[in-house]
Amino acid sequence: MDVISTIKKGVAKAMEMQYQTQIDSDTVMVNNTKKEFDGDYTVVVFPFTKAAKKGPEQIGQELGQFLKDNVAEVSDFNVIKGFLNLELAESYWLQFLEQLNDLKDYGRGTSNGKKVMVEFSSPNTNKPLHLGHIRNILLGWSCYKILDAAGYEVLTTQIVNDRGLHICKSMVAYQSYGEGETPESSGIKGDHLVGKYYIKFSSIEKEQIAALKAEGKDKEEAAILKEAREMLLKWEANDPEVKALWKLMNGWVLGGFETTYKKLGVSFDKNYFESETYLLGKEFVMKGLDKGVFYKKEDNSVAVDLEDVKLDHKTLLRGDGTSLYVTQDMGTANQRFEDYGVDKMVYVVGDEQIYHFKVLFEILKRLEQPYANDLYHLAYGMVDLPSGKMKSREGTVVDADELIAEVINEAKKNAEEKGGLEDFDQDQKNEVYRKIGLAALKYFILKVNPQKRMLFDPKESVDLQGDTGPYIQNAFVRISSVVKKAGTFNASSAKEYKTMEPSEKELAFLLSEYPGIIQTAAQNYDPSAVASYCFELAKTFHRFYHDVQIMRADSEAAKAFRILLAGNVAKVLGSGMDLLGIQMPERM
């Protein structure tokens, strides 16, 4: 049992013994004591004033005394304005740190036997990935890592949007202007090559629309757009020529995506392709009709009435029997359940689709699907640039591959200026630059609460100082360096260390919080909680490092204790950053 629950139970017991009042120990408020006060944990006593019929100050004193006398871990207390600050015994912290030395997977929750699928990225196969995808991908990956650490069995997936009019657009342009160009012949990465023709399509369409407007005609009349529409019809009719071109170009794009995913260090356990799943879900419509959950309109289309939950009416099947976005999502959700038997699904999708997912989840609930009560839409805010909103049509998108190359290059520039890696060969150096650059980028994005819209300043994203990924890496590297230099030492003498410095106790306290951080991050699907924790731990370590001597400590006991403590900090930093998909270098 952790200390916090011990304290809560202690308080409940004290209330019973001293005031004859029954309270649920879960309702007791226990916070971390603020820095400016003495103590480790703080019990808020205001809520007890009514039951105890005494003032907060007096209750605090009486509760504190009881806890001090009856709870072994509590060594002292003080009461300030109705806040009972508890100090834990030195021996408690020393013991905690000692058992930490042998724990390998510290922080990981025990398996809860539940299987969850996390969907993220889910790109269109007509253009390369951009900054928006990067936020999505990093969030999805980190969520997977966090849920995994919290005790779930996790599967990652993406649904590749590889069919539809927008896909035909780049195909049409390529057919007319491609001249047989391939990624190999042009040296252009597959997704970028296809993207090039998507842009080509847009510019031609624009010209044609301008011409049509001059003649006073509708923009839907643009010849190239008509071509794309025809191609879509052929695609759906399984025209062999169109299918072959589609296969070829899709292959290029997917190959390009794979390269980018690899650079980011993410992978998927399962890919779903919309070209294969877009017909799924129709059976659901029949099921819903049978159950009376859906209704049929006069024109033969099928809809659902969600007005009672303020979601309006939603059409699920067109009059001609073809399906829609929601219908497809119903089908794929069920497919996942049939493929893997998942208990829970998380969708990492932008917040502009909040309404869509509310509708989807509501429908699945009404159809009484077994997984329907454990669906979560991790809605994240858009990424803004200092210049404003990203718009692919206006060419203000930040390309994923370019961005990755840029952050790594920036890390390289800084590292070369700083020096210190002269004994590394070029490959080793590049590996370090890669880790630093990616840490800067990933941390910059993940430290922001997902729900919030965020501003991406390219300049700040490559910063290496302050609240950044490299700052945390630096703490880790410092520890590696010290531990290495320390060589062999008598680890068992650490047990003789009795009086901790304030910064040592702070570190112990932070380390003890790690398992709880993982659990709340998992509950809230919030990597930023892990990010700020890592920063706090790194910062406290840097201060500790500055304040106390490790290798030249006063005693052998102090030296051993500090080396072990530093090692545990490194262990947790490495583990925490791994939850963000960030790797630690040994040197930097």
Add this chain to the structure above:
RNA sequence: GGCUGCGUAGCUCAACUGGAUAGAGUACCUGACUACGAAUCAGGCGGUUACAGGUUCGACUCCUGUCGCGGUCACCA
């Protein structure tokens, strides 16, 4: 317009889900390397938490209203 989300230091973000004097980073100013890594540390400057009410021992957090900025309201995905 209906529904919905957001508004915290010059800038980028926190605040343990209602708890103490609202904290970090950055920018700007100052100090600390011939001893374990200065990508570091210490100090200073910076706030009527958009505004106005309300709920209570206590509100950035909950309720009401106002202003400002997004998103969304398809038989598109």
